[in-house]
Amino acid sequence: MKVDTGSTPETALERLYRLQVEELQDYALFLIDTDGVIANWNSGVGTILQYTRTEFVGKNFAQLFVPEDRKARAPENEMLTAARYGKSADVRWHLRKDGSRVFVDGTLYAVRENDEVVGFTKIMRDATARHESEKALRRSRDDLAEFAHVVAHDLQAPLRTMKSYAQLLAKRYRGQFDESADTFLAFVLEGANNMEALIAGLLNYSEFGGKGAAASVSLGDVVEAVVAALRIPKEECAAQITWGDLPVVEANPTHLRQLFQNLIDNALKYRSSRPPEIDIRAELKENQWLISVADNGLGIAPEYQQQIFLPLRRLHGPEIAGSGLGLAVCKRIVESYEGRMWVHSIPGQGSTFYFTLPRTNKLSAP
Numbered sequence: 001m002k003v004d005t006g007s008t009p010e011t012a013l014e015r016l017y018r019l020q021v022e023e024l025q026d027y028a029l030f031l032i033d034t035d036g037v038i039a040n041w042n043s044g045v046g047t048i049l050q051y052t053r054t055e056f057v058g059k060n061f062a063q064l065f066v067p068e069d070r071k072a073r074a075p076e077n078e079m080l081t082a083a084r085y086g087k088s089a090d091v092r093w094h095l096r097k098d099g100s101r102v103f104v105d106g107t108l109y110a111v112r113e114n115d116e117v118v119g120f121t122k123i124m125r126d127a128t129a130r131h132e133s134e135k136a137l138r139r140s141r142d143d144l145a146e147f148a149h150v151v152a153h154d155l156q157a158p159l160r161t162m163k164s165y166a167q168l169l170a171k172r173y174r175g176q177f178d179e180s181a182d183t184f185l186a187f188v189l190e191g192a193n194n195m196e197a198l199i200a201g202l203l204n205y206s207e208f209g210g211k212g213a214a215a216s217v218s219l220g221d222v223v224e225a226v227v228a229a230l231r232i233p234k235e236e237c238a239a240q241i242t243w244g245d246l247p248v249v250e251a252n253p254t255h256l257r258q259l260f261q262n263l264i265d266n267a268l269k270y271r272s273s274r275p276p277e278i279d280i281r282a283e284l285k286e287n288q289w290l291i292s293v294a295d296n297g298l299g300i301a302p303e304y305q306q307q308i309f310l311p312l313r314r315l316h317g318p319e320i321a322g323s324g325l326g327l328a329v330c331k332r333i334v335e336s337y338e339g340r341m342w343v344h345s346i347p348g349q350g351s352t353f354y355f356t357l358p359r360t361n362k363l364s365a366p
């Protein structure tokens with residue numbers, strides 16, 4: 001069915017709305033029919049995509065996609081997703097009239113009449129500047145990770161020497177020192193072990209390189225495996241861990257395991273005096289999976305909620321063991337799948353960690 005552009009007379013309000021939409025410069029807005037043929041235009045199309053009305057209307061919207069995406073049937077898939085779920089949102093390169101590329105944040109909405117899809121509206125916003133600054137941020141983070149890698153690697157050898165001589169002293173001269181010297185030596189060894197764990201964490205963080213081998217992974221299975229092998233046994237703190245329907249995603253299974261392991265371990269480590277309750281959920285949001293891991297633990301004050309994702313930022317002292325790298329690794333993993341990670345937390349009530357992952361269509365049983 002084609003889009004009916006309408007022939008009933010406009011009210012004054014409709015006319016005002018239409019004029020505002022037409023004049024909107026920062027957003028490209030247009031209507032397409034069910035074959036993808038463009039039926040109208042606003043002036044934002046001129047700003048973002050360089051077309052005039054006559055050049056634009058009547059063309060197929062597929063021509064705005066780059067050849068790789070056209071080959072992967074992205075225009076058809078967008079229409080199918082919007083028809084099925086109401087809308088399809090994504091951020092991708094598009095082509096301007098002169099063939100140059102523009103990075104666009106776009107959403108395609110299905111237009112329904114009597115329960116039937118009669119067309120779609122597309123809203124686009126130029127996200128090139130944001131894309132460039134994110135790229136620069138990623139580059140500087142990669143430089144930092146490389147630096148951390150070199151430092152951590154070079155610290156290993158002197159630490160190994162210090163640790164083995166401290167062990168030798170403790171073994172060979174046990175009982176020959178006075179009591180305080182034995183205690184001091186025990187502190188030296190404990191410090192060396194902590195530093196070893198920190199260096200191992202830094203190497204793990206800095207060696208993280210891209211997605212690696214992806215497979216279809218059931219998040220339900222991953223959570224089950226992580227819960228079965230927790231570092232803090234559930235029984236020790238009477239924890240209750242629950243999860244709903246979790247999806248199957250295309251990702252590296254080791255990454256997903258590491259992600260859930262860090263989050264669930266943290267939820268148990270940073271528990272309050274109440275028995276921990278941890279709940280893991282997934283919902284489809286804007287064509288991506290939004291996963292949440294909620295706890296009823298200590299919570300995090302608002303001023304620290306961004307910092308905790310940076311390497312080596314800890315809000316707790318040595319009374320709770322940790323290297324301050326777990327969440328930094330989680331964020332790197334999520335971002336390698338073009339996802340986002342953040343936390344919502346109320347001190348004294350608990351925290352919910354959120355992250356997004358790309359969508360496939362299957363669901364795995366709880």
Ligand code: ADP
Nearest residue numbers: 266267270308314315316322323324325326327
């Ligand atoms: P680590 O746990 O090894 O210190 P993370 O990077 O996993 O490092 O976490 C960074 C900091 O964020 C922790 O030291 C802790 O202060 C805080 N944190 C992490 N998860 C939680 C949580 N679920 N509840 C309260 N605080 C948390």
